[in-house]
Amino acid sequence: MRASDRAYQALRADIIEWRLGPGTVLGEVEQSARLGISRTPLREALSRLTAEGLTAPQPGRGVIVSEVTLEKITGLFDVRISLDCTAAALAAAHPDQRTFQQLTRRFESASSLIRESDGCQHEYYELVAELDAAIDEAAANPYLLQAQRQLRTHLSRVRRLAQDDVARLTASAAEHAQIARSIAQANADLAVASTKVHLHNSLQYLLAARANSNARITREEVPNG
Amino acid sequence: MRASDRAYQALRADIIEWRLGPGTVLGEVEQSARLGISRTPLREALSRLTAEGLTAPQPGRGVIVSEVTLEKITGLFDVRISLDCTAAALAAAHPDQRTFQQLTRRFESASSLIRESDGCQHEYYELVAELDAAIDEAAANPYLLQAQRQLRTHLSRVRRLAQDDVARLTASAAEHAQIARSIAQANADLAVASTKVHLHNSLQYLLAARANSNARITREEVPNG
């Protein structure tokens, strides 16, 4: 694998998993030394990150990790609803029935999988990613795919701000099952409606989590101030 | 301005204006020599173009200009309808009334501007770009803007395949006026409907142009074959 690819993936993971917080200055010399490569492949990695919007060029100070706050999450979901509904409608037009029927069953039985242990949530997120991939493939639209990919990058970043709990994941599994079922039945209207419902609930959950988080922060920080 | 920026803009223009056709191999040495720069800034330019989708890495032979045919235009418009309608709805939620009222009037009087001479169509396209920019600003959604920008790059490329005629531009002006008016009135539903109508008509026109073009090509090429 190319050094620039390794640098890109390493930096991308560091940013998405909040090891590099917003505002962090990514000096070329510093980062290339940290990753054990020279500046040339590192610059290519930074270019790709900047194109994705994970980093932004700072006028006189290289590139910095871009800001992503829960404040921006509504805007993110406005676009996500638009694209995911389009993808669901396109997928429902030419679905691979067997694939989506299987996904429906797996989501229906996922509730037990979620409850088993907290560590297994990783498997659930992979199942969600599989559904996304199946929808992408069925939609068969490279322009849509490109837009979705960038959006999901930002989403995976904000998702870390609010950990899902078991109750939400269980509800989420039922919503995903409904989406998969609608597509398997080639019912575009229902697929769009299911997607809207799911994303609405996801956003509401995240906004509620933000409210709780803010309240907690306020309680913790005011005594110190 | 940086050499990499100049290279990016030069190559981008060359691709969009079809001076570099799809499938063209962009060798690093060759292109850097042509643009009078070294390979390093050229590689950065190619990275940006690849991220945009204008070029694609060829497994063993560098990057090539990506294919864009009228066949793919339906897929392009599926995404465009989705994003433009979202943008129109968001803009209608917080419109700068004065701006959109002015744009409405300019589109209403644009029909005469279109007829005056063929060269002035450039001004009309700039007016359309102004409306797009105004909607972008009113929508105030960086994620939407990012997705739109990439989509418009591809659109400007396929638009060259079918030159608009005066009749279509006149109808287009009326449709744009309707969109601007709807947003000025803060009527989100109407703004979405107007946008859908406009994009539907634009797509129909392009598809009809493709049919004509294919027919013409068939007539011209069959005698030679």
Place this chain on the structure above:
DNA sequence: GGAGCGTCTTCTGTATACAAACAACGACGA
């Protein structure tokens, strides 16, 4: 004491040299 200017340091942007990989072409053997 504050503001402005100059110098110094450090960073990015660019060029170029080198190495590794891939493809094409030719020669040899079956």
Place this chain on the structure above:
DNA sequence: TCGTCGTTGTTTGTATACAGAAGACGCTCC
């Protein structure tokens, strides 16, 4: 005659050196 292997040439990927620019710091003058 066809297939395979080796060689060669071109290409990309990487490292490094150099130049230019921008910011920081300190000094001096008002």
